[in-house]
Amino acid sequence: MKPGMSLIRHYLQFKDLRAEEYAYLFGRTRIIKTRFKNYERYQPLADRTLAMIFEKASTRTRVSFEAGMYQMGGTVVHLTTSDSQLGRAEPVEDSARVISRMVDIVMIRTFEQSKLDAFAAHSRVPVINGLTNEYHPCQILADVYTFIEHRGDIKGKVVAWVGDGNNMANTWLQAADVLGFTLHVSSPGGYGIDPQVAGVGNARCLKTFKNPLDACRGAHLVTTDVWTSMGFEAENEARKKAFLAWCVDARMMAAAQPDALFMHCLPAHRGEEVAAEVIDGPQSVVWDEAENRMHVQKALMEYLLLGRIG
Ligand code: CP
Ligand code: NVA
Numbered sequence: 001m002k003p004g005m006s007l008i009r010h011y012l013q014f015k016d017l018r019a020e021e022y023a024y025l026f027g028r029t030r031i032i033k034t035r036f037k038n039y040e041r042y043q044p045l046a047d048r049t050l051a052m053i054f055e056k057a058s059t060r061t062r063v064s065f066e067a068g069m070y071q072m073g074g075t076v077v078h079l080t081t082s083d084s085q086l087g088r089a090e091p092v093e094d095s096a097r098v099i100s101r102m103v104d105i106v107m108i109r110t111f112e113q114s115k116l117d118a119f120a121a122h123s124r125v126p127v128i129n130g131l132t133n134e135y136h137p138c139q140i141l142a143d144v145y146t147f148i149e150h151r152g153d154i155k156g157k158v159v160a161w162v163g164d165g166n167n168m169a170n171t172w173l174q175a176a177d178v179l180g181f182t183l184h185v186s187s188p189g190g191y192g193i194d195p196q197v198a199g200v201g202n203a204r205c206l207k208t209f210k211n212p213l214d215a216c217r218g219a220h221l222v223t224t225d226v227w228t229s230m231g232f233e234a235e236n237e238a239r240k241k242a243f244l245a246w247c248v249d250a251r252m253m254a255a256a257q258p259d260a261l262f263m264h265c266l267p268a269h270r271g272e273e274v275a276a277e278v279i280d281g282p283q284s285v286v287w288d289e290a291e292n293r294m295h296v297q298k299a300l301m302e303y304l305l306l307g308r309i310g
Contacts, residue, residue: 010120010127014137014174028299043073049103051077055110056230064294096122126304139265140171142292160184160219162212165193168225173198176205186215188242219256223263224273249275
């Protein structure tokens with residue numbers, strides 16, 4: 001940790017930041033993205049190092065954090081379970097104590113949220129959740145920013161979640177609570193969202209539906225995710241049967257607002273959770289959504305390391 005930095009802020013769940021902080025972050029994202037598009041050098045994180053720890057596979061999270069850190073003038077250390085002592089049962093608390101003495105910020109993708117929490121509790125530097133079984137806050141940060149870019153404020157709007165009550169669904173529910181919109185959720189029996197796991201006590205921001213078509217009615221954004229998340233592969237066959245009717249198709253999009261957007265965190269399986277005509281259709285903003293991971297995370301790292309600019 002650099003001298004002068006006393007209060008460590010982590011980003012372990014979406015609810016770790018307040019609505020007013022998100023407004024600030026989205027404003028910074030716009031500025032940082034514009035600079036990137038104009039090939040303007042912006043390197044406030046020169047001499048800073050990000051450690052990225054992956055215990056699960058990744059394309060977007062790795063590229064967006066790594067490219068983003070280099071663009072901001074910093075550097076990156078990439079660790080996986082298989083090429084570090086993390087895979088040989090070194091306690092996570094010890095890993096946190098050691099790694100956080102050598103780098104300025106840490107991003108972790110792992111299984112249980114409790115492991116991330118344990119790392120953060122023993123870290124001298126900010127820790128960012130790059131996906132756990134329970135939450136994926138950086139993704140929802142990008143998704144909300146993408147919505148705002150295309151449609152303006154998300155407050156008061158309706159977001160329809162069609163599919164698994166997983167890490168993405170939990171994080172959407174936290175975002176609905178923090179930012180003041182309503183989440184419609186439809187999942188097959190036994191795979192629904194659990195507000196307790198999501199950590200959201202406010203029942204007003206969640207409406208559940210048996211029929212996915214009903215969840216989409218009037219929605220400003222329809223979104224989904226894979227039927228089987230990483231770490232749950234043993235359930236794949238059972239899930240393929242249970243989720244058959246939870247494929248976002250043209251009928252579902254037609255039930256939503258006429259200008260509704262479609263999002264998917266990716267990777268996607270066309271013909272499973274989403275029809276090709278939807279993800280490759282005119283309402284889909286999945287490529288902007290993926291790109292925005294990098295821009296929002298640059299703003300997030302800037303905020304966690306440097307505080308407010310200006
Ligand atoms: N959406 C997302 O987190 O993608 P990766 O698994 O490729 O990082
Ligand atoms: N729910 C998915 C998201 C992947 C980015 C998973 O956890 O595998």
